[in-house]
Amino acid sequence: MVLNISYPASKMLTFVDILTQRAQQQPEQTAYTFLHFGEQANSELSYGDLDRQVRSIAGRLQQSGCEGKPILLLYPSGLEYITAFLACLYAGAIAVPMYPPSSERQIPRLQTIIHDTQAVTALTTTWTYTKIAQKFTHIPELQALQWIPTNTIYPSQYDDWIKPALDEQSLALLQYTSGSTSTPKGVMVSHSNLQHNSAMLQTQMGMSEHDRGTSWLPIFHDMGLILGVLQPLYTGYPTVLMSPTAFLQRPLRWLQTLSDYQTTVTYAPNFAYDLCLRRISAAERARLDLSHWQVAVNGAEPIRRTTLDNFSATFADCGFHANTFMPGYGLAEATLMVSARKRHTGISVKQLDKAWLEQGYVKTANAQTRPVNYAVSCGQGPRDQQVRIVNPTTQVQCQPDEIGEIWLSGPSVAHGYFHNQAATEHTFHAYLADTEEGPFLRTGDLGFLHDDELFITGRLKDLIIIAGRNHYPHDIEQTIEQSSPLIRAGCSNAFSIEVGEQECLVVVAEVRAIQTKYTSDEREQMIAQLSETIRRNIAEQHEIKAYQIELVQVGEIPKTSSGKLQRRACRTLFLAEKLKKWDE
Known part of the structure; x- marks a missing residue:
């Protein structure tokens, strides 16, 4: 059933309005199904049941005086x-989506977010809380929280819910920047931000009530x-829905679900499609019917x-069509989506001259005569959104053939970063230097526009992005330096390189001179053990595999005159094999 949701909207319609209307008009229609794959029976929620459960939990929150306050959500994947x-x-x-900690290394991030939000209440399940x-x-931060297990709250238990008075400035959630960073920032997403982005997604992707969706993405991240x-x-x-673990353990589950439920719309980062190519056999593909699949969002x-x-080639016999792919671009600071290709239009790829690209210019080239990089179009955004390509140094708009921020x-x-005015000013309040046009959001990403x-x-x-997860270099560098006293403090670099169409992690670290009392064989053994320790610590603390560990002489890591690490310069030296190894 189509609700009266117009775009652009003359009146702000929140998700509170949308769910209450759907519960009134379509109470028996299934909204969400969660697959457990044999661990327990699959679970479902209709719009009516969802509204009743939500009202009861909301009544409990209002009774506790939580209106306008950040509330931590610490749940595993599921309908709860x-x-x-x-x-x-x-x-x-104000919802603060998170994931319950399972190890000590996740605690510092959680503590930082608790301090940043000043949250005093956390919602979870009895099992997770235990x-x-x-x-x-x-x-102490976890012990001080007021924990509310929502599975103990039953419909009609708190039937005195009062619909909140919300305006365009009312915050809906704090989406904390992803990745393993010691200083996460909470993106302030308002109810009007959510409404506009959802309307934009619906229009851009041509979605309707006749679609059927499937997702394994983590719910505590913006895309999921x-x-x-x-x-x-x-x-x-x-x-x-299914959990990310269910997909990663067996990627076939994702495509089998698309086949079984005749899914038309699904979404995933690039690595997920690669994983399906590597882990789904020809015999398993033969049992798939992907002919109903119409939108395969590729982003993040x-x-x-x-x-x-x-x-497209591998799954063509399953009924998959190349025009199903919908590349897109987005970030949490823009709620989610910035741009995407239109439904059924497929992909558009530019062959860019590699040499010109390295200099910051866009020039197409013939791959048979020149080295090229391929750039995939992420489509267009809506009419009421402006995109500018800007020189990040001069803050002047770039020419059409220039790459910029x-x-x-x-x-x-x-609306900015929660309790972080300095970062908000830098990222959300940028102005063009020549025209003073603004304010703009600085994305930190590089690109260009062609035919809009x-x-x-x-x-x-x-930022290092590997397998759909963001990794911050300074966190990895800290892990490297804590691995051994042999590593000089402030003298390690982490960056990614492309190896066979995959982003891979490389670390470079300066090693202190080893005392001459050790023999050559003993020194080599110490370095080998150090490399293994670094590799193990990175894997354990960041869940990422180091492709190469380069241990170099003192003074090899490039820095600015003020002592700041120059990661790009280090990467260039590494690729050119110009870094002096520890034993040279």
Whole structure:
């Protein structure tokens, strides 16, 4: 059933309005199905049941005086996460989506977010709370929280829910920047941001109530939450969910679900399509029917032309069509989506002269005569959103053939970083130096526009994106330096390089001179053990495999005159094999 949701909207319609209307008009229609793959029976929620559960939890939150306050959500993947998130919106509270900690290394990030939000309440399940309480009794921040197990709250238990008074400035959630960083920043996403981005997604992707969705993306990340959970609710189509672990353990589960439920819309980073290519056999492909699949969103990390081509060719016999792919670009600071290709239009790829590209210019070339890089179009954005390509140094708009930083303005741009005015000013309040046009959001990503379509060429920031996850170099560098006293403090670099169409991690670290009392064989053994220790620590603390560990002489790591690391310069030296190894 189509609700009266117009775009552009003359009146702000929140997700509180949308769910209450769907519960009234379509109470028996299934909204979400969660697959457990034999661990327990699959679970479902209709719009009516969802609204009743959400109202009851929201009533409990309002009774506790949580309106306008940040509420931590600490759930594993499941329908409980969805009801808790929507309950925060119903209560006029600010949802803070997170994942329950399972190891000590996840605690510092959680502590930082608790301090940043000043949250005093956490929603979870009884089972999850028991595990946290038993394992982390020594963490005062967790002990001080008021824990509310929402599985103990039943419909009609709190039937005095009052619809909150929300306006365009009312915050819906704090989306903390992803990746293993010691200083995460909470992106302030308002109810109007969510409404605009959802309307934009529906229009850009041609979604309707006749679609059927499937998602394995983590709900506590922006793509999984907004595309996987909120967009189906906004548009009115049913969706089937599973945990990220279920997909990663067996990628066939994702495509089998698309086949079984005749899914039309799904979403994933580039690595997921690669994983399906590597892990699904010909015999398993023979049992798949992907002919109903109409939208395969590819985003959240660099999009590889070879992945799109190979997936289309490999799964063509299953009914998959190349025009199903929908490359897109987005970030949490813009709520989610910035741009995407239109439905059924397929992909558009530019062959860029590699030499010109390295100099920051766009020039097409013939791959048979010149080395080229392939840039995949991420489509266009809506009319009421402005995209500028800007020289990040001069802050002047680039010429059409120049690559620059992507700047944005529009109703989907979030309100800044929670309790971080300095970072908000730098990132959200940028102005063009020559025209003083602004404010713009600085994305930190590099790209260019061609025929109003956005192409991403790289990252201005040092963010490392591998297998759909963001890794911050300074966190990895800290792990390296803590691995041994032999590593000089402040003298290690982490960056990514491309190896066979995959982003791989390389670390370079300066090693102190080893005392001459050791023999040559003993020194080599010490270095070998050090390399293994670094590799193991990175794997354990960041869940990432180091492709190469380069241990170099003192003074080899390039720095600015003020002592700051120059990661790009180090990467260039590494690729040129100009770094002096520890034993040279």
